[in-house]
Amino acid sequence: xxxxxxELIVLGILIxxxxxxxGTGIVYAGVMVANADRTLNTVVSHENDFSKSFNxxxxxxxxxxxxxxxxxxxxxxxxxxxxSSQLAAQTINQDDAxxxxxxxxxxxxxxxxxxxxxxxxxxSTRIRHLQNSLAAGRTIAAAGVVDGSxxxxxxxxxxxxxxxxTQAGTGDFTSARTTLTIMKADVDNAVQQPASPSLPADLRxxxxxxxxxxxxxxxxxxxxxxxxxATVAAQQAVLDADRTKLASYDMDKVGTxxxxxxxxLIDRFNSEMAAATA
Numbered sequence: 001x002x003x004x005x006x007e008l009i010v011l012g013i014l015i016x017x018x019x020x021x022x023g024t025g026i027v028y029a030g031v032m033v034a035n036a037d038r039t040l041n042t043v044v045s046h047e048n049d050f051s052k053s054f055n056x057x058x059x060x061x062x063x064x065x066x067x068x069x070x071x072x073x074x075x076x077x078x079x080x081x082x083x084s085s086q087l088a089a090q091t092i093n094q095d096d097a098x099x100x101x102x103x104x105x106x107x108x109x110x111x112x113x114x115x116x117x118x119x120x121x122x123x124s125t126r127i128r129h130l131q132n133s134l135a136a137g138r139t140i141a142a143a144g145v146v147d148g149s150x151x152x153x154x155x156x157x158x159x160x161x162x163x164x165x166t167q168a169g170t171g172d173f174t175s176a177r178t179t180l181t182i183m184k185a186d187v188d189n190a191v192q193q194p195a196s197p198s199l200p201a202d203l204r205x206x207x208x209x210x211x212x213x214x215x216x217x218x219x220x221x222x223x224x225x226x227x228x229x230a231t232v233a234a235q236q237a238v239l240d241a242d243r244t245k246l247a248s249y250d251m252d253k254v255g256t257x258x259x260x261x262x263x264x265l266i267d268r269f270n271s272e273m274a275a276a277t278a
């Protein structure tokens with residue numbers, strides 16, 4: 001009889017322990033899920049902002065084939081894109097670290113929260129989707145910084161060229177020669193930008209052709225300043241050939257190739273974010 005009572009007491013203690021474990025686990029899991037949700041919601045909010053920045057990156061090249069192209073305006077937009085991409089890259093790294101911390105906390109707490117495993121699994125799945133989204137976003141942002149710097153130099157050079165043409169057209173060859181020096185620096189800077197998988201080879205070659213244009217324009221301006229009409233005429237034919245070659249580049253094709261790089265990444269970014277918030 002005494003043995004029976006002892007068994008009942010032990011059984012009661014076990015039941016109380018199990019109930020206590022379950023209750024503690026449920027409460028603790030609720031706290032963990034709430035903390036995870038706060039972090040996840042913050043990351044999702046940031047990703048919504050990233051989408052706007054990524055749209056800016058993918059439209060940078062479209063200006064060249066537009067009818068209302070103003071290189072000065074495009075320089076400002078390129079600068080804005082670089083700043084947005086840099087901020088996105090920084091925030092993505094911070095968000096990824098925050099998600100990693102939450103993920104480790106969830107994994108480290110599973111032994112205590114077996115009865116609430118499904119809610120923790122759901123949070124872990126959401127985290128993985130957001131991490132995948134951030135990985136795509138990181139690639140987009142990194143390319144955006146390089147591309148934006150490249151477009152800044154290209155559009156600056158084209159703005160310089162507009163001014164040179166105006167100055168030369170009014171006979172102010174000395175000022176045009178000074179501006180050409182600035183254009184040369186901008187073109188050289190574009191050529192020296194790091195390679196980016198989003199910038200097609202034709203676009204790189206076009207910038208090299210701009211270097212040729214700068215060199216040939218320099219010779220003509222020097223001749224105009226010196227009053228050497230024969231050289232001016234000869235260089236005009238060379239410049240016309242340079243401009244014809246530059247105009248032969250298919251900017252629509254370049255744009256299609258740029259879009260082909262970004263679109264799959266943006267699609268993945270959006271689809272993974274949608275899965276995380278479903």
